[in-house]
Amino acid sequence: MAWSGSRRAVLAAAGMSLLAAGCQPNDDEDGRSPFTGEQGAGDKVLAVKIDNVPAARPHTGLDDADIVYTEQVEAGLSRLLAVFASRLPATVGPVRSARESDLELLRQFGHPALAYSGAQSKLLPALEAAPLTPLPPSAVGDAYVRGQDRAAPHNLYLKPARALRKGGDASAPDSIGFRFGAAPEGGRAAEEHTVRYPGARFTYTWSAERRRWLVSMDGSPARTDGGKRLSAATVVVQYVTIRDSRLSDSAGSVTPYSETVGSGKALVLRDGKEYAGRWERSSASGGTSFTDDEGNGISFARGPVWVALAPEP
Structure with missing residues (x-):
């Protein structure tokens, strides 16, 4: 379609107004992912709940995630919520059960698909009412397979493409508040940072050669089942209130809510630097902004993002 000179002028003026107001164009407008800032946004958002006890490692397909959230679960242990859009691995897992706080976290993604192995009966009504496409084995059984190299329940894996074909109404990637671009001014040199939960820890070590933060879990380098080291271009430590939820596991341990x-x-x-600041998310359906102490947005490096939902200091 040909555009008139007047229409081009209007659009150009609108763009200049946005820049003057301090707004940044959305990365997805030029084909970039709103989750990584890299080319190729993908078509649908798929979140997968990943097991993370030592018996569940090494993971499969986690290196293809756009975003990986780490969170505290029962007994102070950790679990992962991996978000895929730009790339879908052939297989991902091991997959475990959903948690109540996942529903609030995922609201900012619109109407994503969520793959999980099950959930407590008290949580099922909330899962069914949430604005997402649930993809447990009961809904897409042939999209799950059992591995033979470890014992259940740490051997359930998802075939993402097969699952999305059956749960096809997941929303496309859109902004959740992340900004990408040049590094902010200031910051402090940092070679390593550790996030601790009562029964787990994650350490991120800067590799200048790879331009990535290399991930370690509970003191050991985190790798995929193919031997690839897990890494992130940006690590966000988001300090949140972690309180008791209304649920507990079969052993009586109360489920934390982040x-x-x-x-x-x-x-x-x-x-290779750390930038102190703040996060803000005013509503469940809104995105999360990250700013410095003066209110300026903190831009992320382009590439995978790991977000640690860490206990408040």
């Missing part, structure tokens, strides 16, 4: 609506302190790691 509150991701609200505001709090944050630490952004990129390019």
Whole structure:
């Protein structure tokens, strides 16, 4: 379609107004992912709940995730929520059960698909009412396979493409508040940072050669089942309130709830530096912004992002 000179002028003026107001164009407008800032956004958002006890490692397909959230679960252990859009691995896992706080966290993604192995009966009504496409084995059984190299329940794996074909109404990637671009001014040199939960820890070590933060879990380098080291271009430590939920596991341990609506302190790691700031998310359906102490947005490095939902200091 040919555009008239007047229409081009109007659009150009609108763009200049946005820049003057301090707004940044959305990365997806030029084909970039709103989750990684890299070319290729993907068509649908798929979140997968990943097991993370030692018996569940090494993971499969986690290196293809755009975003990996780490969170505290029962007994102080950790679990992962991996978000895929730009790339889908052939297989991902091992897959475990959903948690109540996942529903709040995922609201900012619109209507994503969520793959999980099951959930407590008290949580099922909330899962069914949430604005997402649930993809448990009961809904897409042939999209799951059992591995033979480890014991259940740490051997359930998802075939993402097969699952999305059956749960086809997941929304496309859109902004959740991340900004990508040149590193902010200031910051403090950082070679390593550790996030601790009562029964787990994650360490991120800067590799200048790879321009990535290399991930370690509980003191050991984190790798895929193919031997690839897990890494992130940006690590966000989002300090949140972690409170007891209304649920507990079969052993009686109360399920923690990580509150991701609200505001709090944050630490952004990129390019071998750490930047102190704050996070804010005013509503469940809104995205999360990360700013410095003066209110300026903190841009992320382009590439995979790991977000640690860490206990408030």
